Amino acid sequence: MTRPLYPPFRFAAVEEDLFRGALPKPRNYRFLLRLHLKTILSLTPQPPPVSMYQFASQNTIQLVHIRVDKPKDSVPLTYAKVGALLNTIIDPNNLPMFIHCLDGVIVTGVVIMCLRKLQCWNVPSATIEFTRFVKEGVIGSDEAEFIEKFQYEFEIGKSLPKWLWNGNPTFRKHPSLKVRLPPPPTQPDDAQAPGGGKGEREDMRRRVNAELMLEKPNSTNNSSDTRTRGRNAPYTDDEEEDMSRTLQALALEVPTYSPRV
Incomplete structure (x- = not known):
């Protein structure tokens, strides 16, 4: 029992x-x-x-x-x-x-x-x-x-x-x-992000700046050269895809706002 x-x-x-x-x-x-x-x-x-x-x-x-x-x-x-x-x-x-x-x-x-x-x-x-x-x-x-x-x-x-x-x-x-309260955890400056390391992100930044700059007209006399692009000329599909990936990677660096309670 x-x-x-x-x-x-x-x-x-x-x-x-x-x-x-x-x-x-x-x-x-x-x-x-x-x-x-x-x-x-x-x-x-x-x-x-x-x-x-x-x-x-x-x-x-x-x-x-x-x-x-x-x-x-x-x-x-x-x-x-x-x-x-x-x-x-x-x-x-x-x-x-x-x-x-x-x-x-x-x-x-x-x-x-x-x-x-x-x-x-x-x-x-x-x-x-x-x-x-x-x-x-x-x-x-x-x-x-x-x-x-x-x-x-x-x-x-x-x-x-x-x-x-x-x-x-x-x-x-x-x-x-x-x-x-214990201090919040801090991340080192060179911490890896999903888009790569600090050096790689710098390369991406320079790259997107170059992409966004207006191209100067080509000085060649061949007016039919399709690579000559004015202000409103469209980018090729490969260029648009490449720029999209670059902008997405840079967006990962934007700090999020955390309101203080």
Whole structure:
């Protein structure tokens, strides 16, 4: 008979490969094993129990304990600590991840609210998600003030999970946080283009300029020479085809305009 699986108290999926909940108990370990976790982030006053360290060690899971006091009169977190936690959470090398505090409510909830802010959620939406895990269904004034005033200067790496700005930020300035994005990739001047190298493109440019210049009338006395061409005389089929290829190649060099967001 198959034994039942028991998720941790207040367990929920935050994003793909990111989960939250309360402090796991031994009967929850089989469930956590199904998540193929790389990291467990424990935000508790005391280190996790020995059984949890053994579970993590036996299954090649990185167990990270960050000391966070039990909530009393205020949020037991600082902006700097939450920012450092979020840097750990958004690193794809640490995912899949399970993040927990003692009861899966205040501490975990505040961290996830700040993650939502980094994801460009508005504060009311992040607050509604927070209240789903609160028994009274109402956010406290301290937690509301924390998310409203939360600030941290993030330095974003080149690799991001898909659920954070689709893995590729399209903005240069975050709407509510200080975010340093990696510089856009640059191409060397002599990078190969579909039309050839830099030297070949220069040859094409000189060539098309010569083609577009008005030809001088031939000084020969043979007025029937069909190669003598005036201003409006048509080009031959071979000349038109050659010029068309040249213009297409030069068009590849026209820089595209990318509006700044």
